[in-house]
Amino acid sequence: MDLKELYQEIILDHGKNPRNKKICNGFNKDAKGHNPLCGDKVHIYLKTDQNKKVEDISFEGEGCAISIASASILTEIIKGKEHTLAKKILEDFLKMLKDGSKFQLNSLEENEKISMMSLSGVKKFPMRVKCASLAWHTFIHALEEKKTKVNTEKA
Numbered sequence: 001m002d003l004k005e006l007y008q009e010i011i012l013d014h015g016k017n018p019r020n021k022k023i024c025n026g027f028n029k030d031a032k033g034h035n036p037l038c039g040d041k042v043h044i045y046l047k048t049d050q051n052k053k054v055e056d057i058s059f060e061g062e063g064c065a066i067s068i069a070s071a072s073i074l075t076e077i078i079k080g081k082e083h084t085l086a087k088k089i090l091e092d093f094l095k096m097l098k099d100g101s102k103f104q105l106n107s108l109e110e111n112e113k114i115s116m117m118s119l120s121g122v123k124k125f126p127m128r129v130k131c132a133s134l135a136w137h138t139f140i141h142a143l144e145e146k147k148t149k150v151n152t153e154k155a
């Protein structure tokens, strides 16, 4: 299996069987996001503890396979991470979506990097970049308790 096939497999798997697709118990932060161009909607729920760690994260939403897979991958990667690390992961992820650059972070597991890299194919399709980044932008809004709703067309 080559890398491209592996990436497709990962996206299909997360799109069909999304992880953490529910409202997590005892969430204390949340945010909503909308991508009107494609019709993707996502609602991110976070439970953060006093040590600035994301104890639990989940999502609800509907949309294309890319947006669901991306939200599912997000929850898997971010769960248990400290806020500062989570933000660095987000920066790296968004950079990768834009120009295909490699991850700078050394602190991630190989399988975590591969999950995120699986979405790197969207960089050729600007519309799809919005699908893939929606959940991640929404996650930061939740973490930073911004009151506005994420809208990919009003960035």
Ligand code: ZN
Residues within 6 Å of the ligand: 035, 038, 039, 040, 063, 064, 065, 066, 067, 131
């Ligand atoms: Zn979409």
